[in-house]
Amino acid sequence: MPVQINFSMAQALTKDRLRKERKPLLEAQDVAYMRAQESGEETAAIVAEKQRLRDLPALADSASTLEELKGIST
Helix, strand or coil: CCCCCCHHHHHHHHHHHHHHHHHHHHHHHHHHHHHHHHHCCCCHHHHHHHHHHHHHHHHHHHCCCHHHHHHCCC
């Protein structure tokens, strides 16, 4: 009997994994943002990276295969 994959469960697990992986990255970007603001440096790149990290879990919704889900990483 072949193994059945529950794709919606795989998507949910991928979202959870991505959220866990991005948490320390977002925290590091928060620190970098505060430092950049304090020193008057440009923050656009930091803001863009934070948005990219926030958007990662949504990529799991647009994936249509397990390979696409596996390919999503921080």
